[in-house]
Amino acid sequence: MTPSRYQAFWNLFYIDDNQPQPSPILLVRKQVYIIPSKAGFFFGLVLLVMLLGAMNYNNSMGYALSFLLASLTLTSTFHTQRTLLGLKVSLGKVVPVFAGENAHFQLWIDNRSQAAKHSLFWRHENTYPHTTDISISIPTDQQLTLTIPVPTSQRGRIALGKLRIYTHFPLGLFYAWSYIHLDTTTLVYPRPLGHPILPGGHQSENAGEGYPVESKGDDFMGYRDYQLGDSPRHVDWKAVARAQPWLIKQFGGLEISTVWLDWEQVKHLNSIEAALSQLCLWILIAEGQGALYGLTLPDQHFEPDIGERHRERCLQALALFGQNP
């Protein structure tokens, strides 16, 4: 066979797991691999001993039991493989994080099959064994949200990467697995670090914590949508109690000033990363104090502004600074 025909033939049985696929992914038979587990091999050995014993004693019920357990083992392969079949995995929400935090990729797992799924394990291949596997169960015709935490260490764009979904259910004698390689990424902002005083003299009240600063001030500015990571202190609980969506109360400071955050102010720091971290921290402080801020990077320029969208655009510029967008 020519290479291309060989490839075509191979593709009947095999899906290239290393290429990310668009969401949603429906697990079908040729994506699900199955082999006997270690326990399965051991059980096979036990069965062999049982069969030899039955033959030696010429014990009919011994034969019957050995054959029953052997058939049970074979039958269980279908159940094990079926545990993975018919699962529809689609992408959920993911929000940008700061380097060092876990990026939480949401997946929606839809059980489209007629059987409940038990003991499905999810493993993040790139970070295993530093991350533990997550196990879930989904009743039939139900959908659930699974959050895969992916540790981040440096700014930029992080992909979810390859997930291994596997199961031993129901008897533990076989191991079925498949790969979910969804094409999704999220932004990792630089780790906010450095000097907690804004250029121009504005000082942060919670200096140097290195985390997104919450809005200070007493004036109620309005609502915005709840996002992962928001402080529960600012959730409008009364609205939640009325079964309305989660909203975050925003408060603003009294004094409105304008700050320029310029690459020139930080380029003396010993590395680009440290400079970006400093800018990141300043953006958070400025946003937290309700100040108008502008950002100037060697290749990009943002006019002074305030608010969620502005903050995100600025942080994105920092995250992707020097990288291909």
Added chain:
Amino acid sequence: MKPDSSSTTTLHWLSLTLILVSLPHLSQLSLWILPVLLILIGWRYLIVLKHWSIPNRWIRFFFFLIASSTIFLTYLSLFGRNSGVALLIVLTALKILEMANRRDALLICFLTYFLVITNFLYSQTIFTTLYMGIVVWIATATLITLNDPNHSLTSREKLNLSGRLLAQALPLMIVIFILFPRISGSFWALPKDAHGALTGLSDHMSLGNLSELSLSDEIAFRAKFTGDPPAPAQSYWRGPTLWLSDGWEWRSSSRPTYLQNPTAYLKTIGPPLNYSVTLEPHNQTWLFALDLPITIPHKASLTTDYQLLAKQPVQQRIRYKVNSQLFYELHHITPRLRHQALQLPAGKHPRAVNLAQHWAKLHTQPKDIVEQALRYFNEQPFVYSYTPAPLRTDPIDEFLFETRQGFCEHYSAAFTILMRAAGIPTKIVTGYLGGTLNPIDGYMVIRQRDAHAWNEVWLTGRGWVRIDPTGAVAPERIERGNTLTPETVLGMEWTSDSPFFKWGQQMRNSWEALNNGWNQWVLNYDMTRQKEFLTWLGFKNVDWQNLMLTGMATAALLLIVMAIWTYWHPPKPHRELVQQLYDQFCNHLARQGLIRQASEGPLAFAQRISQKHPEIRDDIQTITHLYIKIRYQSRPEALPELKTTVKSFCSSLQPIITKK
């Protein structure tokens, strides 16, 4: 320690399985096994519930040493049947005590499966099999528990799934059971205690030991005749023949010699009887056959006194086919046999010898002497008794002239002494007389209580002739078999014509027929049966290659059927329809500019629209709730309602929302 192995749920299941599988063993094993088992399991419960620590490895090793040495001291072996089972139970319980992870728990589960098979070494009755079926069902549910770390299944669901898995495995098991090539013989020597103590005839007879058998209702063997079975009075099943006596005890000939051709010197009268015998294990070599077997079954041989002997002691239920001749003439006896058949214990039984010699002077024909003896038993006040008076000094003389009450062995022994003293070659034949025909399956059932002893005398010109001196005393014993003892049911004696008795008899016949079917076709499914069965099914060549090929092909076919069943899912019609209706609803809203975001669930979408447009709130809520009810709670009966609601919602021509 991983939580899944220490959790109480896992422990419940493992303990339950281990206790259930050990229970039937406890009757055979020493008494201390049960308390030790319970203590080890209880200790584990304390470890889990009270957060005690697991005893360290030295303590565990110490326990192991104590347990195995106690077992060794109890059974004087570690690898016999009983000691092996005891060791396995104790080791499994110790494993429960020290169980640290899922792997340990799996091992325990596999060991319980193994313990199931050890139960079958002791008993394979229908009851045991059903019980073990339940144990396997629960053990499989345990295995499921071990693979359900989220504990998302209830006990009921586990048992359900386990039952379903086993039910699905059953057809394949039956195919393999039928087609797996059977071998005969063993790979390795069985332990000495592989087969328990068995009742039955023995190779010696002292006056009194057959009457013990007469109390036993146990089945000795079953026979199936191709034609009509012979009358009970003609059904003399010959077992060991006894030749030698020391005055008290009778023994068989020490060195049997074998006949190569059973029909040599034999003149047959009438057609032979054709039948098969299913013999319960008795741990002896003799096989039972009616009178003179003229064919020799496989792996057996025929001695010069026409006794069938198996090559190996019968330790399992076996089945053999024989042809027998009830009427015949024999024209040859070896001098050695003739000599043996005239042996008298030196100096014993003087009065009997005197009487016989007196008869020998009266009659010239041996036939007349035989008749004289039978007349003597018949005319003198002899009594047939299960509990004869004990005999002290010379058993034969005391019986013949003083007590005059005895069982068949007394009569046959005394008759032998009389005949030998009169110069007629005579031997004792032990075996079974009669049997009852089970009308349900047509099998003749011969029980231990049918045990009998009679004689054969050598008459020149006729050969060995069967004489039953007991018949001269108690002819009804011969006519009706040994069922003279009144049936005792529920402590009361029942006459055989009461309806309760008949009903009981009917039940018993059915039960025994069922058991016999089980024995014949399931437990005794060996090479021969397999060949018979497959030939009946239409197979041409039943050899192991063909069996393997057919077995694999059939198994593959079954697996393919199961694979199709697994992978092919008939679409649920209501699921397609409900989705279509909901999409129609969403499209209608989308045309109005209300677009459902890809990441927005139906509830969130409904809420957003309702907040924005309270005027269509009711419709939106109704449709969304119906959709969720049908789609996610599998309630297709709400489908028509959804259909009408969506239709009326979408067909309203005017803009459904007021632009703000």
